[in-house]
Amino acid sequence: MVLLIGILYSLPNLYPAKPSIQATYANSALAADQNLYDRIENILDSAEIDDFNIALIDNNIAVNFNSLDDQLKGKSLLERAFLDEVIIALNLQPSTPEWLKNIGGSPLRLGLDLSGGVHFLLEVDIENAVANRLESALNEFRKKFREDRVRYVKSVNTGSAIIFNFDSNDDYGNAINIINKDNLAPSGIIYDLALDPINNEIGISFSREAIKDIRDYAVGQNLMTLRNRVNELGVSEPIVQRQGSDRIVVQLPGVQDTTAAKKIIGKTANLEFRMEATPTTSRLRKETFEFKASEFTTAELERTVVVSGDSVTNASTGFDENGFPQVNITLDMQGGRSLQKATTGNIGRRLGVLFVEQKTRSEIVKNDSGEEIIEQTQYVEKKIISLATVQAVLGTSFRITGVGNTQEASELALLLRAGALAAPMKFVEERTVGPSLGKENIQLGVRSIIIGLVAVVLFMLFYYRWFGFAANLALISNLILITGFMSLIGATLTLPGIAGIVLTVGMAVDANVLIFSRIREELGTGTSPQEAIKEGFSKAFTTIFDANITTLIAAIVLYAIGTGPVKGFAITLSIGILTSMFTAILGTRAVVNLMYGQRNLKELKV
Amino acid sequence: MNFKIPFMKYRKIAAIASLILFAVSILSIAFRGLSLGLDFSGGTLVELTFKETIPLESLRVDLSANNYEDFQVVNFGSDTDVLIKIADVEGNSSIGDEVFDLVQSNYPETELKRIEFVGPQIGSELRDQGGFGMLVALGMILLYVAFRFQYKFAVGAVVALAHDVVIILGLFSIFTWDFDLTVLAALLAVIGYSLNDTIVVSDRIRENFRSQRGINPDEVVDLSINQMLSRTLITSLTTLLVLFALFILGGELIKGFSLALIIGVLIGTYSSIYVVANMLLMFGINQEDMAIPDPDEGPLDDMP
Numbered sequence: 001m002v003l004l005i006g007i008l009y010s011l012p013n014l015y016p017a018k019p020s021i022q023a024t025y026a027n028s029a030l031a032a033d034q035n036l037y038d039r040i041e042n043i044l045d046s047a048e049i050d051d052f053n054i055a056l057i058d059n060n061i062a063v064n065f066n067s068l069d070d071q072l073k074g075k076s077l078l079e080r081a082f083l084d085e086v087i088i089a090l091n092l093q094p095s096t097p098e099w100l101k102n103i104g105g106s107p108l109r110l111g112l113d114l115s116g117g118v119h120f121l122l123e124v125d126i127e128n129a130v131a132n133r134l135e136s137a138l139n140e141f142r143k144k145f146r147e148d149r150v151r152y153v154k155s156v157n158t159g160s161a162i163i164f165n166f167d168s169n170d171d172y173g174n175a176i177n178i179i180n181k182d183n184l185a186p187s188g189i190i191y192d193l194a195l196d197p198i199n200n201e202i203g204i205s206f207s208r209e210a211i212k213d214i215r216d217y218a219v220g221q222n223l224m225t226l227r228n229r230v231n232e233l234g235v236s237e238p239i240v241q242r243q244g245s246d247r248i249v250v251q252l253p254g255v256q257d258t259t260a261a262k263k264i265i266g267k268t269a270n271l272e273f274r275m276e277a278t279p280t281t282s283r284l285r286k287e288t289f290e291f292k293a294s295e296f297t298t299a300e301l302e303r304t305v306v307v308s309g310d311s312v313t314n315a316s317t318g319f320d321e322n323g324f325p326q327v328n329i330t331l332d333m334q335g336g337r338s339l340q341k342a343t344t345g346n347i348g349r350r351l352g353v354l355f356v357e358q359k360t361r362s363e364i365v366k367n368d369s370g371e372e373i374i375e376q377t378q379y380v381e382k383k384i385i386s387l388a389t390v391q392a393v394l395g396t397s398f399r400i401t402g403v404g405n406t407q408e409a410s411e412l413a414l415l416l417r418a419g420a421l422a423a424p425m426k427f428v429e430e431r432t433v434g435p436s437l438g439k440e441n442i443q444l445g446v447r448s449i450i451i452g453l454v455a456v457v458l459f460m461l462f463y464y465r466w467f468g469f470a471a472n473l474a475l476i477s478n479l480i481l482i483t484g485f486m487s488l489i490g491a492t493l494t495l496p497g498i499a500g501i502v503l504t505v506g507m508a509v510d511a512n513v514l515i516f517s518r519i520r521e522e523l524g525t526g527t528s529p530q531e532a533i534k535e536g537f538s539k540a541f542t543t544i545f546d547a548n549i550t551t552l553i554a555a556i557v558l559y560a561i562g563t564g565p566v567k568g569f570a571i572t573l574s575i576g577i578l579t580s581m582f583t584a585i586l587g588t589r590a591v592v593n594l595m596y597g598q599r600n601l602k603e604l605k606v
Numbered sequence: 607m608n609f610k611i612p613f614m615k616y617r618k619i620a621a622i623a624s625l626i627l628f629a630v631s632i633l634s635i636a637f638r639g640l641s642l643g644l645d646f647s648g649g650t651l652v653e654l655t656f657k658e659t660i661p662l663e664s665l666r667v668d669l670s671a672n673n674y675e676d677f678q679v680v681n682f683g684s685d686t687d688v689l690i691k692i693a694d695v696e697g698n699s700s701i702g703d704e705v706f707d708l709v710q711s712n713y714p715e716t717e718l719k720r721i722e723f724v725g726p727q728i729g730s731e732l733r734d735q736g737g738f739g740m741l742v743a744l745g746m747i748l749l750y751v752a753f754r755f756q757y758k759f760a761v762g763a764v765v766a767l768a769h770d771v772v773i774i775l776g777l778f779s780i781f782t783w784d785f786d787l788t789v790l791a792a793l794l795a796v797i798g799y800s801l802n803d804t805i806v807v808s809d810r811i812r813e814n815f816r817s818q819r820g821i822n823p824d825e826v827v828d829l830s831i832n833q834m835l836s837r838t839l840i841t842s843l844t845t846l847l848v849l850f851a852l853f854i855l856g857g858e859l860i861k862g863f864s865l866a867l868i869i870g871v872l873i874g875t876y877s878s879i880y881v882v883a884n885m886l887l888m889f890g891i892n893q894e895d896m897a898i899p900d901p902d903e904g905p906l907d908d909m910p
Contacts, residue, residue, distance in 0.1 A: 113859075121728065262700070427699035428725035436655070437719040444857040451855060452848030459844060496788055499860050502852050503795060503867065506845035507802070510837075513844075514806065517837045546754055547805045551798030553746050558794045561739035566791045573795065 006477070006579075010484035012100055012107040019071035023078065024060040024087050032061045036086065043081050044074055080364060080372075108487050110253075111494035111568055112431065114445075116438035117253035118261055121429035122226075124246045129218040129423035130211060131159045132313050135333035136396045137191075137204065138162045141179065150174045157333075161194070161205035172200040179204065187213055215246055217314075218423040223248055225421055229265055247428070254435075262427070271309030271420055274301040275342060276350040276387060292355055292383035292415075299387055301352045306342040309356075311335025312420035317409045318399070325409035326401045327386075329416065336396030343394045351394075353386040355415055385415050445498035452502050453479070460509060464516055470591035471512035474583040478508050481579040482572065491575075494568030504576030510547075511584030515540040533596065537589055544581065552577050609832040613879060614824045617887065620880040628769060631776020638779050643786025643862075644691065644722055646736070648729030650701040652690045653719040654709060659685040665709065672708055674701075683858040687719070697725045736790045743797055744768065755808060762885035763804045766877040770800045774869050788863040796870030799845070803838060803878035810834050811886065823891055827883045835879075842875045 023040060024032055037056050040063065044052055052074070053064040065071040078088050112119050138157050141164070145152055152175070154165040166172040176195070179202070183189050190210045194203035206214065219242055226248060230238045239251040255261050277286035277300040285304075291297045314330040331339060343351070357380070365375045388400045403409045457475065460468035482501060486493065519536030527535060552574060559570035644651045662679045665688065669677055674692060682689035690709075692701055702721035710716050724732075744764055752760035771793055778785050810830040818826060846868065853864035 123725075123727075262703070426697070426725075427723070428697070428728050430699050430702065430721065430723040432702070432718070432721040434717065434719045436717060437653070441857060441859065444855055448848075448852045448855040452851035455847040455851060456844045459847065463840065495857075495859060496791060496863065499788075499852055499856065499863055500795075502848045502856075503845070506848035507799065507841070509844050510802065510841040513837050513840045517834075521833070543806050543809045546809065547802040550747050550750060550801045550805060553750060554743050554794045554798035554801070557739050557743040557746070558791060561735045561742075562787070562791065566787050569788075569791045569795075573798075 006481035006484035008100075008103070008484065009488045010480050012487060013483055015097070015107070018064045018066070019068050020062055020064045021071060021074055021078065021088055022060050022062055023082075025085065032056060037061055039081075040078065043077055047073065047077055049074060083363070106487060106490070108483065109490065109492045110438075110442075111492045111497070112251060112253060112438075113433050113495045114438050114442050114493065115253045116433050116435035117251065118255050118433075119252075119429070119431040120250040120262070120265065120427060121243070122222075122248045122250065122265075122425045123428045124215075124219050124222055124248065125424045125426070126211075126215050126218060126246050127159075129214055129313070130206060131157070132332035132423075133206070133214055134159070134162055135336070136313075136330055139336070139396050141204070144178055145175060148174065148178060150178065161203050164202045164204070166200040166202075169197075169200065172197065172202070175202060185210065185213070219246060219248065221314075221417060222421050222423065222425055224417070226250060226265060248425070262430075271312060271416065272305045272354040272356060272382070273307040273339065274303075274305055274352050274354065275346060276300065276352055277302050278349070289352075289354060289382055289384050291387075292385050299352060299384055301354070301384075306351075307331060307335040307339050309420045310424065311338075312416060313423075315413045315416035315420070317406070317413045320399070320401050324401065325403055325406045326399045327403055327409055327413045327416065328397065328399045330397045331395075333396065339394045339398075343390050343392075347390050347392065350387050350389050352384050353416070354382045355385045357381045386412060441495050445495060445502075449479075449498065449502050449505065453505050456505055456509060460512075466595060467512075467516050467519075467592070470588045470595065471509055471516075471584070473591050474512065474587040475505065475508055477587055478576070478580050478583040479505070481583065482575050485575050485579065486572070491571050492568060493572075496566060497568035497572040500569040500572030500576060504573065504580060507551075508576065508580035508584060511540070511544045511581065512588055514544055515584075515588065529596070533592060537585070541585065544585065548577050548581050609835045611832060611835070612828055613831050614828045614883065614887070617880065617884050621884050624769060624877075624881060624884075627773050627776070631772045631779070634776050634779040635772075638782075640775065640779050640785045641782040642729075642733075643784040643789070644724050644729075645787040646729050646733045646785065647693070648697075648724045648726040649694045650692045650705070651720075651722045652692075652702050652705050652709075653682060653721075654688050654690070654706070655717045655719055656686045656688060656713055657715040660688075660713065662688065665690070668708060668712060669705070674705075687858075694726075697727070699723045699725070732787065736787075740771070740790075740794070740797075743794060747797070747801060751805070751808075755812065758886060758889045758891055759808045759812075759882075761889070762882040763801060763808070765885050766804055766881040767797050767800055769877050769881050770796055770870060770873045773873055774866055777869060778866070783865065784862055786862060788860060789866045792863045792866035792870065795867060796874060799867075799871060800874030800877060803841075803874055804882050806837065807831060807834050807878050807882060808886075811883070811891075815891075823887060827887060831879055831883065838875055838878065842871055845871050 023036065025036070034056070037054065040061060041054055044054070044063065049065070049070045051066050052070065055062050055064075063074060065074060075088055078086070082088070134157050138155060141162070142152075142155060144150075145164075150171050151167060152164045152171065153167050154163070156163050164175060166175060176193070179191065179193065183191050188209040189207050191204050192207045194205070195201075196203070223240060223242055227240050230240055230250065230252065237253055239249065241249045243249045250265060252261060281300075281302060286300045286302055288298050288300050291299070311331045311334060312329065313332050314328075316328050318326050318328050320326045363375050364372050367373050386400055386403070388402065400412070403412055453475070457472045460471050460475075462468070464471065479501070482504065515536050518540045519532050522532035522535045522539075523529065555570050555574040555577065559567055559574065562570055662681070665679050666677075669679070669690070676693040678689075678691040680689050680691075681687060690705060692705065694701060702723050706716075706718055706721065744767060747767070748760050748764045751763045774793060774796065775785075777783075778789065783789075807830060810833055811827055814826045814830050814833075815823075818829065821829075849864050849868045849871065852860060853868060856864060
């Protein structure tokens with residue numbers, strides 16, 4: 001029964017993946033629709049492509065082809081027809097039949113070392129994010145102290161704490177009261193205070209909870225930004241995930257051009273804050289931009305960038321005194337300083353925010369030999385998302401009012417956040433696997449499994465004859481169970497994972513060898529064949545159990561400490577141990593019973 | 607097959623051999639260190655396939671001319687496959703792309719097989735995690751064996767495992783084979799495998815102490831090892847069969863992995879015969895240690 005389920009779930013791996021194309025609108029705000037579906041269908045219908053299968057799934061359109069040639073032909077046709085409107089990505093779509101999909105069947109996912117592609121590990125600089133937040137807090141407290149007439153003589157930001165010095169005891173006491181008034185967030189206190197009443201000094205640092213909040217926000221924000229950028233790349237099935245407390249994993253199967261991928265993923269800023277040009281600004285120092293909301297309205301901005309997106313640490317929506325929506329923006333200390341300088345003496349002028357995107361323009365051109373080819377050029381598109389009048393000198397935190405209704409306000413906040421990284425990131429690990437190496441690895445892996453399996457099967461047959469046959473059946477069903485189980489839980493197969501399977505093949509017969517040598521011994525003491533079989537199985541059980549549990553412990557530790565490929569090894573090893581115990585004990589027993597169960601044996605050869 | 611080999615007669619010799627191997631390994635690890643692979647050392651690695659065999663020296667000259675220091679250029683698997691390793695302390699992640707561009711400008715038909723970059727902090731983290739994981743695994747196994755058998759067995763088993771692991775590490779150090787994450791994985795698998803053997807032998811020793819009365823501990827151990835010998839050999843043999851398949855056919859990327867496992871299986875087989883038994887006899891194991899506290903032997907033993 002279990003074997004049947006195993007076979008069932010390993011079945012999807014037998015269906016070859018079909019070449020397919022994934023089409024999405026380049027504008028990520030648009031979801032693929034019936035209109036796109038019809039247009040693609042028309043284009044492909046008019047071409048000489050035998051058979052294709054088109055479906056609207058989630059936000060994109062998937063087209064399956066029968067051959068790689070058709071897939072490439074389809075791709076170039078569609079690219080020509082849509083140019084930059086639609087992103088066309090090549091893909092391999094599993095051809096799992098509907099009924100298998102319905103019961104949750106899907107083929108094994110291949111790790112990057114088998115499929116080819118890029119793996120990046122980025123680290124978010126939390127210290128930087130904390131230092132920036134401290135700077136905002138410093139400015140906030142300075143403002144509050146001034147408002148409440150609390151006089152401080154010195155205030156500094158050391159990067160991990162801010163320190164205020166006071167002249168009088170009264171000011172010192174009042175300052176503590178002011179700080180404590182604001183010192184509560186849903187997750188607990190925000191600031192840890194280091195009080196020094198003798199010198200009238202207050203040290204303020206973030207509490208552990210507050211740092212955790214900052215970290216979660218920064219990582220979450222960067223994660224979102226990265227997802228947007230990865231979508232720009234048009235990769236099918238990308239992985240963008242948080243790993244540990246402050247790292248983000250990005251995996252792009254099939255992408256070969258790491259430099260391009262890194263440029264898009266690693267770009268820091270795609271927001272620019274610039275002052276609006278005045279009529280007297282010389283033409284050399286200003287530029288004209290379109291608004292993102294409408295192409296026909298334009299405005300002139302100065303060429304000087306006051307603040308760029310990597311200074312924006314937060315953008316959220318809120319309501320002003322009159323109950324109208326507003327967008328709150330927080331900058332880091334550097335950004336705050338630049339903005340303060342730029343707005344001083346410029347109250348009443350307007351501040352524009354530009355949204356910057358990397359885009360590709362495709363054109364059909366004739367090459368030297370007269371063939372029509374698609375030529376792609378990279379360019380940068382900048383559009384205005386906000387132009388608002390400066391009403392006061394601005395610093396690290398300010399707001400934009402008059403942003404329309406609530407929805408428009410949250411869209412603007414979203415754009416601001418999408419164009420910013422909450423904290424800088426750096427690449428700490430990168431692995432690129434070329435497609436040829438991936439294919440080679442699969443071939444080598446499969447070949448070693450087959451050769452290893454054949455060697456073991458032959459040996460068992462030679463040494464144990466009929467019992468060996470039973471053990472071999474168990475071994476093969478074990479392989480089927482491993483594949484089925486891994487497909488079922490959606491585990492990823494890696495090269496070390498294949499090694500784990502090979503190792504399992506070698507070790508799985510151990511349980512059977514133990515049982516068989518037990519049976520031999522029982523026979524040696526003069527026990528009847530049927531009795532010997534029974535005793536052999538039951539006496540060997542404890543040994544097998546203990547031996548396997550300890551290996552399982554090692555595998556679990558391996559899973560806990562390992563990353564990527566090594567985790568793959570740990571998974572196949574653990575699954576292999578569990579399934580091999582099952583097949584070696586129950587499976588072999590069933591086969592042995594079938595072979596010998598009904599007969600009254602006089603002699604038994606083991 | 608029935609063996610009657612007086613293993614315990616040679617136990618002193620085996621103990622001395624083990625101690626020497628162990629000491630040499632420790633010394634080599636201490637003084638020569640391990641040749642850490644990219645995963646642990648950090649740095650950049652580029653694997654390229656050239657159209658035809660090219661002199662490695664010219665690549666080295668090209669790299670030196672472009673201000674790269676501390677790099678290695680070696681063939682990897684075949685004459686046309688070249689592996690370039692660049693040590694890097696700065697954590698600059700774009701070196702791999704730069705090197706590929708540089709090589710491609712001189713040899714346009716070069717194909718990129720892989721680029722790996724591991725930042726320095728990741729390298730040291732993986733080192734710490736690896737060592738820590740090894741200790742955790744050994745500790746948990748010690749507890750489990752102590753719980754299921756008896757502390758003398760547990761100490762014996764863990765000493766045997768440490769013996770295996772140290773000797774494999776020693777060999778990797780002596781022959782300056784690359785020690786990377788996959789080799790670490792292999793080491794943990796060796797722990798599992800060797801333990802498997804150890805437990806099977808210990809299990810039999812325990813059983814024989816209970817059933818065979820009136821013979822001395824040396825004989826009980828010898829009898830148990832002989833009874834289990836054909837099983838030990840067969841399992842090692844089948845495992846070695848697949849490991850050699852993997853070593854020969856599995857490609858360059860898992861050569862180190864299969865090598866570590868092959869050595870591990872050989873040493874593990876030896877240690878389950880000699881190291882554990884030696885330890886048990888040294889501790890003066892006897893019939894009382896095997897006393898059955900409860901006639902039912904606990905719940906686990908009763909499972910079918």
